[in-house]
Amino acid sequence: MEALRVRIRDKELQVERGTTLGEVFKALGIKDAIGGKVGSELIDLLTPIREDLEVTPVFREDPESLDIMRHTLSHIMAQALKELYGYDKVHLGVGPTTEEGFYYDVEVEGHTLSAEDLGKVEEKMREIVKRDYPLFRKELEREEAVKLFSQLGEKYKVEIINRIEEGETISLYGQDGFTDLCKGPHVPSTGMVGEFKLTHLAGAYWLGDASRPMLQRIYGIAFWKKEELEERLRFYEEAKKRDHRKLGKELELFLIEEEVGAGLVLWLPKGAMLRKTLEDYWKEEHIKRGYQLVYTPHVGNARLWQTSGHLDYYKPNMFSPMEVEKEEYFVKPMNCPFHIAVYKSKIRSYRELPFKLAELGTVYRYEMSGVLHGLMRVRGFTQDDAHIVCTPEQVEEVIEETLEFAVNMLKDFGFEDFRVYISTKPKDAIGSPEQWELAEGALRKAVEKVGLDYEVDEGGGAFYGPKIDVKIRDAIGRLWQCSTIQFDFNLPERFDMEYVGPDNRRHRPYMVHRAIFGSVERFVGVLLEHYAGLLPLWLAPVQVRLIPISPDKHGAYAKEVEAYLRDRGIRVEIDLREERLNARIRDAELQKVPYILVVGDREVENRSLSVRHKGEGNLGSMYLEDFARMLLEKVSKRE
RNA sequence: GCCGGCGUAGCUCAGGGGCAGAGCGAGGCACUCGUAAUGCCUAGGUCGUGGGUUCAAAUCCCACCGCCGGCUCCA
Numbered sequence: 200m201e202a203l204r205v206r207i208r209d210k211e212l213q214v215e216r217g218t219t220l221g222e223v224f225k226a227l228g229i230k231d232a233i234g235g236k237v238g239s240e241l242i243d244l245l246t247p248i249r250e251d252l253e254v255t256p257v258f259r260e261d262p263e264s265l266d267i268m269r270h271t272l273s274h275i276m277a278q279a280l281k282e283l284y285g286y287d288k289v290h291l292g293v294g295p296t297t298e299e300g301f302y303y304d305v306e307v308e309g310h311t312l313s314a315e316d317l318g319k320v321e322e323k324m325r326e327i328v329k330r331d332y333p334l335f336r337k338e339l340e341r342e343e344a345v346k347l348f349s350q351l352g353e354k355y356k357v358e359i360i361n362r363i364e365e366g367e368t369i370s371l372y373g374q375d376g377f378t379d380l381c382k383g384p385h386v387p388s389t390g391m392v393g394e395f396k397l398t399h400l401a402g403a404y405w406l407g408d409a410s411r412p413m414l415q416r417i418y419g420i421a422f423w424k425k426e427e428l429e430e431r432l433r434f435y436e437e438a439k440k441r442d443h444r445k446l447g448k449e450l451e452l453f454l455i456e457e458e459v460g461a462g463l464v465l466w467l468p469k470g471a472m473l474r475k476t477l478e479d480y481w482k483e484e485h486i487k488r489g490y491q492l493v494y495t496p497h498v499g500n501a502r503l504w505q506t507s508g509h510l511d512y513y514k515p516n517m518f519s520p521m522e523v524e525k526e527e528y529f530v531k532p533m534n535c536p537f538h539i540a541v542y543k544s545k546i547r548s549y550r551e552l553p554f555k556l557a558e559l560g561t562v563y564r565y566e567m568s569g570v571l572h573g574l575m576r577v578r579g580f581t582q583d584d585a586h587i588v589c590t591p592e593q594v595e596e597v598i599e600e601t602l603e604f605a606v607n608m609l610k611d612f613g614f615e616d617f618r619v620y621i622s623t624k625p626k627d628a629i630g631s632p633e634q635w636e637l638a639e640g641a642l643r644k645a646v647e648k649v650g651l652d653y654e655v656d657e658g659g660g661a662f663y664g665p666k667i668d669v670k671i672r673d674a675i676g677r678l679w680q681c682s683t684i685q686f687d688f689n690l691p692e693r694f695d696m697e698y699v700g701p702d703n704r705r706h707r708p709y710m711v712h713r714a715i716f717g718s719v720e721r722f723v724g725v726l727l728e729h730y731a732g733l734l735p736l737w738l739a740p741v742q743v744r745l746i747p748i749s750p751d752k753h754g755a756y757a758k759e760v761e762a763y764l765r766d767r768g769i770r771v772e773i774d775l776r777e778e779r780l781n782a783r784i785r786d787a788e789l790q791k792v793p794y795i796l797v798v799g800d801r802e803v804e805n806r807s808l809s810v811r812h813k814g815e816g817n818l819g820s821m822y823l824e825d826f827a828r829m830l831l832e833k834v835s836k837r838e
Numbered sequence: 839g840c841c842g843g844c845g846u847a848g849c850u851c852a853g854g855g856g857c858a859g860a861g862c863g864a865g866g867c868a869c870u871c872g873u874a875a876u877g878c879c880u881a882g883g884u885c886g887u888g889g890g891u892u893c894a895a896a897u898c899c900c901a902c903c904g905c906c907g908g909c910u911c912c913a
Contacts, residue, residue: 311843401908402841409910413841416908444906448849457886457904478889512913567839567911568904576912661913689913749870777870785874809872817873 204337206253217247221387224256232256233391234384243267243384245336245372259423266296268392268731269421271322271334271385273301275392276417278377279323284310291379292355292405292414299431300420304403306355312415312632320417324394324395329388332374336383337368344369347382355405355414356380379700394428419620429483437675441539443727444573450732450790452723452740453574462571464720469740472770474719475486476738478559480611481583483715488604490557490585495537496776497561501527506693507536516564534560535687535712538586539694552708553589553597559719560584574724581719587697588708594637597711599645602667605682605715606649609671611837612726613735616672617650621657630688638686638709639665663689681722684713733791737834744787748799750775756803760796760823767827769834780835788813794830 202213205223205830214223221244224232234243235254241263242254257263273294281289284307292304297472305312340345348356358379363369372381374389386392397419405411422428439445447453452470458464466474501520504510509517513532520527531537538556547554558746563579570576589597606617621642624635642665646653653667660666664686670678687710690696697705716722727735736742745761747753757773764771772792774783787795795811801820802808808826810818821829 311842400842400908403909404840407910409840413909415841418908455905461904508913516912564912569839569909570911571839571905663913746873748872751870779869779876780872782875783873788874795873797873801872811873 203248204251205248207256214248216249220244220246227519229256232258234264234267241267241384244387244429245334260391267384268386269296269301272392272395272421272538273303273420274379275324275327275389276320276419277303277379278327279320280305281377283319283323287352290355291353301768302416302418304414304416306414312400314400321397327389328392331388333388334372334374334385337371339369339371392420393423394425395419397426404442424519440726441731443724446727446732454601461568462566464574464577472740473738474723484608487556489556493541493556493558495534495558495560498528498530501529503536504529504591507690508693518563520563530563532562532564534558534562534582534584535586535690539690539696542588542696549590549698549700552698553587553593555585557585574608574720577720583716585713587711591637591709594709595641595644598641599648601684601713602645602649605669608715614671617648617651618670618678619653620668621653622656622666624665625658625660625662627662634688644690663687679725684711686711687828735838736793737837741770741772741792743769743794743796744792745771745773745796746783748780748797750777753798753803758799763823764827767831769830
């Protein structure tokens with residue numbers, strides 16, 4: 200019998216081939232291990248040892264243990280479904296773990312699962328957990344496996360088996376009367392799982408392929424500790440409270456309605472004010488940094504979109520054309536062809552480069568109905584777009600400046616935590632290797648110089664050039680894609696863009712597209728969720744709400760205060776309703792207005808204000824002039 | 839686009855073959871009030887749209903539109 204060596208920490212053990220990891224741990228007196236790690240690969244206690252190994256035990260404290268336990272829960276869920284709806288009726292797809300739990304894609308013959316079923320399934324799962332069935336693991340030859348799963352009626356599993364590569368082990372896991380094709384790892388018995396809850400139900404194409412059948416996906420979340428599970432559920436509640444669609448309605452910021460059209464946004468007065476503040480700031484910053492602002496049309500001749508290549512590659516996302524004087528026109532899905540037309544309006548010298556054009560350009564894209572989502576995913580949106588045309592020598596500096604600009608602007612909106620992704624050359628790319636090398640090098644150097652960590656998505660770039668994406672982390676930890684800096688080796692060729700160099704010859708420039716917010720609509724959505732609707736003073740559509748205690752007696756003074764503040768650019772609203780003071784304060788609080796000014800006899804007499812701040816509460820009395828000065832100071836500092 | 843759920847007053851929602859409801863909001867009246875909801879009265883709905891079943895449809899069935907959760911897509 201062949202002896203194998205297993206190293207665990209400082210211990211080494213000689214074992215027979217086929218001994219399981221669980222047996223090894225037991226022999227070494229290692230208790231409570233959930234599984235083991237070999238390199239970066241997780242194995243479980245049921246896994247037989249076939250070669251010399253160095254194993255690190257995984258305990259409940261280790262984050263990897265969650266993955267093992269969650270995986271078993273997805274099997275327990277599958278068994279529960281089979282027991283409830285019949286072993287021959289439930290056909291299993293895939294059942295992997297997720298970042299916070301697990302799911303299983305299933306098809307239940309003759310029954311469509313609905314939300315009410317989740318409770319039943321959960322109950323059955325708890326039963327299986329309580330019975331504490333031991334799990335078994337088996338290995339099979341391909342033919343045997345195909346035969347077994349064909350007999351079980353598991354058509355999707357058979358398909359998976361046929362996709363497993365030659366030479367790979369085909370393993371089964373199961374408990375009680377349940378067997379599943381599975382790579383593992385698992386906990387050794389159904390009683391060893393943590394706290395869980397089934398959360399929701401959704402459709403999912405088999406293998407993510409729209410031409411394949413649609414299965415039902417049941418999602419669950421799972422943690423070792425009840426508190427962790429509850430914390431996660433609270434997180435969902437919190438996210439729900441911050442939902443920008445809900446806040447947009449409550450704060451009267453925007454409206455999306457059927458009568459106008461799906462995915463088309465109406466900005467209500469308060470939302471429009473917020474947007475204006477944001478856009479004014481954006482424009483000022485761009486002018487400061489040497490960008491030139493332009494305005495371009497909403498539609499363009501088909502020939503333009505032919506030249507740009509959009510009609511060849513992007514047409515499914517474009518709104519249908521309209522005919523104008525026997526020619527086709529398209530509503531723009533992007534601004535680039537127009538900006539290029541601006542660039543090409545005269546011969547450009549190298550002395551003009553880098554040439555930076557910027558526009559808050561509203562584009563329209565035909566998005567599939569199922570993906571629309573509040574302001575985050577719409578059919579008409581405003582890109583904070585810019586195109587930078589430069590020489591090869593300038594590329595590095597341009598990218599660095601652009602990235603630094605983007606990050607600083609996002610910081611001004613209160614975002615501190617950024618994730619940067621660089622996407623490099625894909626297989627079917629255009630452009631020369633030198634171009635790609637220069638561009639990718641510039642992207643890396645820029646990120647490093649700005650001092651950000653980054654991940655590289657090898658081969659994840661567009662065919663026409665590499666890019667940097669910046670994601671921001673919001674107040675409750677979610678990541679949102681915002682900025683993009685994208686090289687384009689395609690359009691300069693297609694549009695035959697040129698500049699005259701110091702050698703008096705014509706050269707092809709480099710061009711980058713870039714956006715900082717990405718889309719103004721989406722960015723406003725992210726801001727609302729980040730701040731839970733309580734926007735910073737400089738962005739708040741209404742900064743001050745004035746409440747005269749008696750509109751009759753104190754209304755005149757309140758109007759005077761209103762005019763004084765408005766003259767100084769402060770966004771102020773006055774509440775003259777014949778309502779109780781408390782009621783009006785409550786309304787202002789619910790509208791999340793940063794400052795509430797109460798004026799009554801005392802204030803009228805000494806020309807002061809009683810100041811109440813959202814969050815800090817009653818701040819006491821201030822003179823009007825002092826208050827205005829303080830407010831303007833805070834606004835200018837973007838507090 | 840696909841799967842499932844949902845669509846009732848401006849908003850949040852109840853009702854589920856037999857008279858269309860509540861709270862908030864809106865308008866009116868009274869109260870004249872000092873830091874998170876004063877009371878009373880009134881108006882407001884083709885029950886998403888169209889078709890069908892039925893003596894009778896908000897309610898049951900079909901189609902469409904929209905929304906929600908996902909899948910997919912995002913050169």
